[in-house]
Amino acid sequence: MAPRTDPVELARDLIRCRSVTPDDSGAMDVVETALSTLGFECHRLTLGEAGDPPIENLYARLGTEGPNLCFAGHTDVVPPGDEADWTHPPFAAEIHDGILYGRGAVDMKGAVASFIAAVGRMATSLAGPDGRWTPSGFSLSLLITGDEEGPAFNGTRRVLEWLADRGERIDACVVGEPTNATRIGDTMKIGRRGSMSGFLSVEGAQAHAAYARSEDNAVHRMIALLHALTAAPIDEATDHFDPTSLQVVTVDVGNPTVNVVPPRAAATINTRFNDRHTSASLQALICEKLDAVDRDYAIRWHVSGENFLTEPGVFTELVASSVADATGSRPAYSTSGGSSDARFIRHHCPVVEFGLNNATIHKTNEQTPVADLEALTAVYQALITRVARGEPLV
Numbered sequence: 341m342a343p344r345t346d347p348v349e350l351a352r353d354l355i356r357c358r359s360v361t362p363d364d365s366g367a368m369d370v371v372e373t374a375l376s377t378l379g380f381e382c383h384r385l386t387l388g389e390a391g392d393p394p395i396e397n398l399y400a401r402l403g404t405e406g407p408n409l410c411f412a413g414h415t416d417v418v419p420p421g422d423e424a425d426w427t428h429p430p431f432a433a434e435i436h437d438g439i440l441y442g443r444g445a446v447d448m449k450g451a452v453a454s455f456i457a458a459v460g461r462m463a464t465s466l467a468g469p470d471g472r473w474t475p476s477g478f479s480l481s482l483l484i485t486g487d488e489e490g491p492a493f494n495g496t497r498r499v500l501e502w503l504a505d506r507g508e509r510i511d512a513c514v515v516g517e518p519t520n521a522t523r524i525g526d527t528m529k530i531g532r533r534g535s536m537s538g539f540l541s542v543e544g545a546q547a548h549a550a551y552a553r554s555e556d557n558a559v560h561r562m563i564a565l566l567h568a569l570t571a572a573p574i575d576e577a578t579d580h581f582d583p584t585s586l587q588v589v590t591v592d593v594g595n596p597t598v599n600v601v602p603p604r605a606a607a608t609i610n611t612r613f614n615d616r617h618t619s620a621s622l623q624a625l626i627c628e629k630l631d632a633v634d635r636d637y638a639i640r641w642h643v644s645g646e647n648f649l650t651e652p653g654v655f656t657e658l659v660a661s662s663v664a665d666a667t668g669s670r671p672a673y674s675t676s677g678g679s680s681d682a683r684f685i686r687h688h689c690p691v692v693e694f695g696l697n698n699a700t701i702h703k704t705n706e707q708t709p710v711a712d713l714e715a716l717t718a719v720y721q722a723l724i725t726r727v728a729r730g731e732p733l734v
């Protein structure tokens with residue numbers, strides 16, 4: 341079989357697999373077949389405890405020498421919602437007026453297809469007499485999971501553990517999440533803010549509204565506590581991060597009457613915190629603000645992830661230069677947005693994210709211009725070309 345060099349047809353093959361987490365529906369086979377054709381050594385890891393739906397994962401490597409440049413991505417997608425709301429069916433991969441429609445077009449089957457096509461183009465132009473291309477002085481690898489949009493328990497994190505157990509090293513990693521805001525080349529991600537929720541509750545005294553004392557009213561006390569958290573900004577921006585955001589996302593009293601003061605009030609806050617804080621130090625700061633107005637409350641925490649940053653350096657420069665080579669535009673470094681599997685990879689090696697345009701991720705009518713798939717393929721090819729020339733990864 342000939343190497344796959346067209347990101348558009350490969351992306352369409354992937355979109356036609358209805359791989360809503362945890363279903364795979366053949367998507368990983370499409371990836372594995374394309375990589376095997378290029379000579380990658382492929383390891384399929386089907387993971388999941390008894391009773392869990394099994395999750396398809398793939399680690400594939402081309403070449404035996406270091407350093408090892410890894411591309412990380414996922415083949416699973418979020419549900420399409422009501423398919424009748426789509427102007428083009430979410431799993432048909434139709435192209436109209438140069439736009440490819442489908443769930444996963446940008447998040448992130450399109451990027452997976454672009455990276456594979458980039459390797460395919462390298463192989464086609466550099467292949468030896470046997471029709472194969474093997475990198476010399478470096479290796480390329482792909483870590484592809486079917487559990488990124490779901491709980492992410494049986495995905496990238498476990499594949500990274502498996503790699504570590506085998507002594508398999510990755511030296512630097514690009515994650516193909518959609519990072520650009522308006523055009524390919526405007527933004528790459530070098531880290532993320534941390535994410536933490538707090539569940540706050542206050543006990544008051546139930547009383548007749550006509551006779552209640554204001555200081556016993558759980559709602560009044562909750563308002564004072566929330567005001568203490570929201571009256572002033574938590575902090576200011578840092579070199580690479582926006583200010584910490586603290587949002588009250590719900591206040592719950594559930595009082596059906598007008599003449600009874602409720603005995604209890606609850607509220608949930610969600611924070612996205614920059615590198616001035618860890619989750620522990622931010623919890624302490626929030627409790628300090630609460631204690632200043634009322635010490636009689638309870639709060640329980642859920643930490644979704646700590647912040648992280650790949651310090652601008654050799655690897656961020658290598659990727660940014662490759663983007664500039666291919667698009668003529670040097671990307672801005674950003675740490676905005678929600679979480680991705682980069683939060684696991686950053687414990688192993690420098691990691692950045694660069695992919696398609698994020699305007700339609702998780703939306704009805706998710707779509708990408710076909711031209712963007714070509715542009716992203718050119719970026720990945722420029723990156724591989726620089727590494728093949730001997731430029732250091734880290």
Ligand SMILES: [Zn+2]
Pocket residue numbers: 414447448488517518
């Ligand atoms: Zn994604």
